[in-house]
Amino acid sequence: MSETTRALRSDAERTVRTILEAAERVLSRNPAASMEQIAEAAGVARTTVHRRFASREALVGAMAAWATRQFAAAVEAAHPDNTPPLVALYQVTANVLRVKLDWGFAMSRALSADPEVARVHADVEERCRRLFHRAREVGVLRADVDPEWARRVYYALIHEAAESRDGDADAMATRLVDTLLRGVGTGRGLG
Amino acid sequence: MSETTRALRSDAERTVRTILEAAERVLSRNPAASMEQIAEAAGVARTTVHRRFASREALVGAMAAWATRQFAAAVEAAHPDNTPPLVALYQVTANVLRVKLDWGFAMSRALSADPEVARVHADVEERCRRLFHRAREVGVLRADVDPEWARRVYYALIHEAAESRDGDADAMATRLVDTLLRGVGTGRGLG
DNA sequence: TCAATTTGCATCATAACTGTTGCAAGTCTA
DNA sequence: TAGACTTGCAACAGTTATGATGCAAATTGA
Structure with a gap:
């Protein structure tokens, strides 16, 4: 060239x-x-x-592809398979939040459309599952909680945190992981 | 007539x-x-x-109005101001889930549009705040968690539970409140 | 059966968005 | 400066959704 x-x-x-x-x-x-x-x-x-x-669809597709690459890179950068689960959870969360704050729409459209994009998302999801599995094995996650529900809650919290935009990505990640693991209750029953 | x-x-x-x-x-x-x-x-x-x-907007508005009435009734039926916070939390959750399972779209469009609808939603939100405040006072909710974040997490979990459609409303409410209050972690740190 | 009402159907007008093309003007590099 | 490329502008065609209307047929209660 x-x-x-x-x-x-x-x-x-x-x-x-x-x-x-x-x-x-x-x-x-x-x-x-x-x-x-x-x-x-x-x-x-x-x-x-x-x-x-070429079309509106192509534009949205390009947005999804771009955001998905950032997303995968954000997860990759945290080495979720090679660090202690709790550490990985923090790192992945903070990194993903950074991407999601800038590409919220594109990431929400990432599930449909392009098969390559869908594959990357499925990959990340599988990585998330593995991470949660490891977290459970070392006793960070409760064994009596459905792993799929735990993952869904995690995704929902990330979405909510990104929507709230309350503080920087690190602060949000800290609060998010705290809430995910400990909840917002005291455990004192009816009080 | x-x-x-x-x-x-x-x-x-x-x-x-x-x-x-x-x-x-x-x-x-x-x-x-x-x-x-x-x-x-x-x-x-x-x-x-x-x-x-008269128009598409009117149709969606009518959907929002209808769903909002059901929503308010669902909250009301749980008497959130007159039962122990933890009990009210369960009842409100189960009742709202029942409505949300049937009127998810309508409820998602309830924020904009009609001022009457917006008022009812604001009312319910305020009721939610009061409930969380009481829950905090009796020691059910942690005092070190931002009440607004707690409320947001609660809303996000309701949304996620309604999306997952995993089990009936009561089972979903049980799991949801458990997750909200205790999280999905063991509290054993790095394990 | 009568009368009021509602519905389906066909049709029309309008508006908005999408996607394309030709051409003049601009930019940047060699 | 010459050439390659890109952009803005204007104009166009095609499609689709929206909303309105007239009329015949069906329903329902009186």
Whole structure:
């Protein structure tokens, strides 16, 4: 590839990124927003968006693919298979929250569409299951709680924390893991 | 009102209910479904839907209003202000889950739109806050947990439980409250 | 059976969004 | 400066959803 082509492709890729980020901003507030609104938020003409993404579906797909790559990288960076479960839980949580704060809409759309995206998500989910299994084996997680329910609760808490945007990712992760493991009760029954 | 009118109005109201229930079924699966799809699911012509509801917005508004009434009644039935906090928590949870299982979409759209609906939701939220406050005072809830975060977690768990549809409302409520109060951890640290 | 009402059907108008194309103007590199 | 490429603008076609209306048929109670 010539230097010229590379430079020009850089420009194009910058535009693509700008559009993806604008789309995330707009669609996270209103999932039914039009291409026009997305283009306006990106500071480009609607035709430019259509030149870069053949259809609305392709745009959302690209958003999902991009967010999914970040997501997988965030989980990977925490080495969830090679650190003590509790440590991994904190690291994964904080890393994922950082991504989810910026790509909430894209991540919510990541389940359908592209098979490659679905595969990565299934991979991460499986990793999560393994992590929870290890946590249970070392006694961090209760044995009398359905692992699937525990995972669902974990996902729900991550979603809720990202929505609340209360504090930075580390503070949120700390509170989230605390709540996940200890709950919000004292254990004193009726008090 | 004449007997005739009453009988005829009864018919009309039956149709309205049929449409509302069909709309819930259809829109909970696909929020972007068309009026045509809703009409088909209700077994009526699209024009009939338009005759009963001036616009799509009016239909969704009616769904929200209907679900909100059920929601408020579900909370009310548990007498959350006059029973021990832990008991009220169980009762409210089970009752709300029953409504949410049937009117998930309508309840998710209850926040915007109609001011009356918004008021009822604000009322219920305030009731929830009072309940949590009492629970904290009698030592059921930890004093070191932000009450607002606790409430958010509670809402998130209700949402997740309703999504999972794992078991009946009572079983779900039992598990939900257990998770809310004790979490899924053993409290044994790194194990 | 009569009268009121509701429904289905066909049809129409309108609006909005999507996606495409041609062309002039701009940018960046060689 | 020349060339390759990208962008904005304007205009267009096609599709789809929305909402309204007139009329015949069906229902229901009196």
